[in-house]
């Protein structure tokens with residue numbers, strides 16, 4: 001277990017929780033297929049506080065679905081730490097795993113056919129999730145109505161999936177995922193099969209659920225518009241978290257509300273970080289680089305170019321090639337892809 005201190009002002013600091021609601025530390029998942037090993041997760045670190053809504057983005061094959069499948073309890077990591085809603089996902093036994101899947105997490109998949117049984121209505125689909133989890137029958141009808149109304153699909157209660165639009169199906173799927181009051185909602189490309197306007201509605205519905213019920217929400221997506229609906233977007237690259245964009249609102253000196261987005265590189269416990277592709281390409285950084293500690297930043301220079309004024313960039317931290325890249329802001333990940 002790694003220790004983790006809640007940053008001041010974070011939801012965890014406010015609630016006094018000592019542990020993030022989702023915690024992955026040096027998480028590894030290796031798949032062996034036809035004698036070849038694939039390292040889908042290569043020491044991934046992730047910390048999400050209770051009540052946060054976070055988007056996970058990244059290129060195809062970067063490990064997003066692998067991570068979500070582990071967090072949903074459907075797959076077991078090869079090594080590392082993975083804890084979610086108080087459960088240890090590496091050591092939990094079969095019985096605990098079933099309880100975890102039924103009560104601690106709710107899941108929404110991209111394919112509506114995987115979320116809803118086609119021969120049941122929306123209300124029956126929610127009821128089925130409750131029955132399977134052994135939830136008491138008392139007040140079940142009222143609870144189903146309440147959930148469908150919350151997702152604004154109360155009028156679809158008696159409709160089967162084929163009688164609903166894609167957006168209505170995904171909203172009903174969210175109601176199913178919430179049937180047993182999970183602490184964490186996980187969604188893998190929930191808007192992957194929807195058009196832009198419907199996607200926005202579904203993401204807004206998820207935000208409503210996150211804010212209204214306080215459910216910690218993690219969404220894997222390729223949808224660049226997701227950034228408008230979450231305060232934190234984490235990019236995964238090659239099985240590791242690489243950058244994070246944090247968004248906040250501020251009122252400027254003219255009383256106008258400003259939306260501010262800042263991108264950060266993720267630094268892990270042992271000091272590793274990933275430089276963005278466009279940075280490494282711009283300076284032809286490869287294999288090894290020169291580093292220098294400055295009073296308020298760390299300089300990085302190409303290792304293959306000779307430093308004109310000094311053979312050792314650490315001894316003389318201002319080689320002429322350094323230019324001013326160290327102060328260049330990172331672009332949002334979606335803008336770079």
Ligand SMILES: Nc1ncnc2c1ncn2[C@@H]1O[C@H](COP(=O)(O)OP(=O)(O)OP(=O)(O)O)[C@@H](O)[C@H]1O
Nearest residue numbers: 031032033038040059060061062063064065066067
């Ligand atoms: N069951 C499996 N067996 C073998 N390799 C796998 C398995 N599942 C995933 N992988 C491999 O692990 C890597 C990460 O896959 P993953 O599905 O997590 O990526 P992703 O970021 O979700 O991609 P996409 O955005 O295309 O869904 C890929 O190289 C993939 O081929």
